[in-house]
Amino acid sequence: MSQVDEVRAAADIVRIVGDYVKLRKSGANFVGLCPFHQEKTPSFAVHPVKQIFHCFGCGVGGDVFKFVMLIENLTFPEALRRIAEKVGITLPERVADExxxxxxxxxxxxxxxHxxxxxxxxxxxxxxxxxxxxxxxLADRGLTDEVVGRFRLGYAPAEGQGLFRHLRDAGFEKELLEKSGLVLYEAQSExxxxxxRRRIIFPISNESGKVVAFGGRALGDEQPKYLNSPETPIYSKGRVLYHLDGxxxxxxxxxxxxxxxGYMDCIAVASSGIExxxxxxxxxxxEGQIRLLGRQSRRVVVNYDPDSAGVAATQRSLALLLEEGFEAKVLALPGGLDPDSYIRxxxxxxxxARLADAPTYTDYLTERAATT
Ligand SMILES: [Zn+2]
Incomplete structure (x- = not known):
């Protein structure tokens, strides 16, 4: 991703515009009084999915960069820097073209x-x-060959140098292997x-479907149960949602x-025809994941594991979603089951049927309070 793309992906236009204009939700959009012309009734709209703004009164419109350029009277590079600051991305002082x-x-x-x-x-x-x-x-978990193929699942051999040799023979240089985080080097001997090693592999793609990282699940009792790619120039854990491309x-x-x-929950739900x-x-x-999601829709059903860690995670995530103006429902499956086990x-x-009946977050909290 270029730095412009990175800032664009991290910036939510509703939030940035909201720093200057009082917005309220109206259908799928947000509306407010146009900051670029005098008006008494709102004709200024912000589209969270398209990530654009438009005024039906004076005709001004554009993306998040255009908005900040106009309202702050900045050049494009200045607006880029201003938005980067707002979303917590540090741009180099001066970036040469090389x-x-x-x-x-x-x-x-x-x-x-990858x-x-x-x-x-x-x-x-x-x-x-x-x-x-x-x-x-995988067969034991109910995954057919078709599903394995569709999600491009793989296996990392136990021996420990198979991928290294494969990538080296394909011509990838040591520097790149190191940057990918997929090959590690022992400190002394290099x-x-x-x-x-000895893991089921789940390729993780970015929103345009390019593989940017991997998750690996231990086959035996090895710890950790789930191991992930580290942060790399193409992968930031907090800015990717698994299966968003699909x-x-x-x-x-x-x-x-x-x-x-988790991966298995996602695959179980998607492969039962709920895409x-x-x-x-x-x-x-x-917040990065919420922004990614907000570009597609501002309505979400949260279906995390209902164990105690899951409840805490659900509540943290819901608080964030509500803060960002999402409509949220909660699906808590009976019998302490996660989506994968429940569907099996x-x-x-x-x-x-459970999905269709999922209560809003408020109703969910009321029910919980009544039963505990
Ligand atoms: Zn206007």
């Missing part, structure tokens, strides 16, 4: 490397004898080894998203 080019080149190479790694992991799962344990695990068009069409916690589901891949939602035990139709 630095932009070098960063863009590294990012491009990292996308290629695509090569995803293919390697998939082949290990489908075509090796060691991958058989991985296939058995001996390379793979980050993911879910976005359905979220827009149905005008709501289902938010679950508008994304996973936060962590116990609580970040009760089926997709039962899950759909």
């Amino acid at each position: 630095t932009y080019d070098a960063n863009a080149r590294v990012r491009g190479e990292l996308f290629k490397l 695509e090569a790694a995803a293919k390697f992991f998939a082949t290990q799962l489908s075509g090796t004898s060691e991958g058989r344990t991985g296939r058995a695990y 001996r390379p080894y793979d980050r993911f 879910a976005a068009s359905t979220i827009r069409k149905l005008d709501y998203a289902i938010l679950v916690e 508008n589901v994304v996973a936060s891949c962590g116990t609580s939602l970040t 035990k009760q089926g997709a139709a039962a899950y759909r």
Whole structure:
């Protein structure tokens, strides 16, 4: 991502405009009194999904950069810097063009490397004898070959240098392997080894469908149970939602998203024909993830694990969602089941029925208070 794209992705226009104009929600949009012409009734609208503003009175409109340029009377680079400050992104003091080019080149190479790694992991799962344990695990969890293929699931071999050799032989340089975080180097000997070993691999894509990171689930009792890629020039954990690339068009069409916690929950829901589901891949939602979601819809059903950690995560996430002007519902499944286990035990139709009956956050809190 270029720095302009990074700032654009992190900035929510509703929030930025809200610093200057008092906005209120009106249908899918936010409206207020236009700051660029005199008026008594609001004709100034902000579209959270399209991330644009428009005034029906004086005709002014554009994206978040245009808004800040106009209202603060700034040039584009100044507005970029101002918005970056607001969203907590530090831009270098002065960025030479070569630095932009070098960063863009590294990012491009990292996308290629991750695509090569995803293919390697998939082949290990489908075509090796060691991958058989991985296939058995996934089959046991009810995942068909079709679903495994669709989510590009893979397997990282136990031996520990397979991915390294594959990427090296494909021509990727050591510097890039290090930057990807997929190959680590021992401190003294500089001996390379793979980050993911003996794990089921879940490729994580950005919103445009490019693989930017991996999650790995231990097959045995190894700790941690889930291991993730580190932060890299193409991956920031708090700014990615798992399966958003696959879910976005359905979220827009149905005008709501289902938010679950883990990869397996997300795959279980999506593969039962309910496509508008994304996973936060962590116990609580970040502001960056909420902004990503807000571009598709401002309505969400939160379906986190109902254990005690899950309840706390649900409450933190809901507080953030409400702060950002989302309409939120809560789906707490009976019997202490997560979405994956629930769908396997009760089926997709039962899950759909629960989904349709999910109470608003307020009703959920009232019910909880009444039963405890
Ligand atoms: Zn106006």
